[in-house]
Amino acid sequence: MSGFAITVPAAVGDEIRQHVGEQEPGFEAAGRLIVRTLDGRAVEYKRVRNGANVPERVMFSASWRPQPGHISILVHSHPSGGPAPSDLDLQWATNRRYRGSEHRALFAIFAADFLHVWRITDVATRSYERVPVVERRSSRRERVRAAA
Numbered sequence: 001m002s003g004f005a006i007t008v009p010a011a012v013g014d015e016i017r018q019h020v021g022e023q024e025p026g027f028e029a030a031g032r033l034i035v036r037t038l039d040g041r042a043v044e045y046k047r048v049r050n051g052a053n054v055p056e057r058v059m060f061s062a063s064w065r066p067q068p069g070h071i072s073i074l075v076h077s078h079p080s081g082g083p084a085p086s087d088l089d090l091q092w093a094t095n096r097r098y099r100g101s102e103h104r105a106l107f108a109i110f111a112a113d114f115l116h117v118w119r120i121t122d123v124a125t126r127s128y129e130r131v132p133v134v135e136r137r138s139s140r141r142e143r144v145r146a147a148a
């Protein structure tokens, strides 16, 4: 999966933004991004219940059937933090054995109005690297921004 980049269409990005925007202040949104392995295109965002009922925490409680030709990347938001994984995120990602197959090493953080995708490269040292994301913005959004 070297050279893998993810493309997020405007409609999918809008779904994530809407979900994140609906959270109470400080609370993290949790979801699952379904990505086509062939070309890295994000085809859908599905909301997942955040089982952590406190701010600044996420606990995924969901199960799903693998979809042939697609991978699921778990997404959570950082309402006040930066885009980089927190210590807890790295602990979570490594504890849950986000390794083995390439795609299980991937996780995403929505922060500063952008989706950031990370890949655990080494479990022992909790090393990680950024996965390129190309996000298509809807023209409507761009017009609103231009007018603001």
Ligand SMILES: [Zn+2]
Binding pocket: 076, 077, 078, 085, 086, 089, 109
């Ligand atoms: Zn986090």
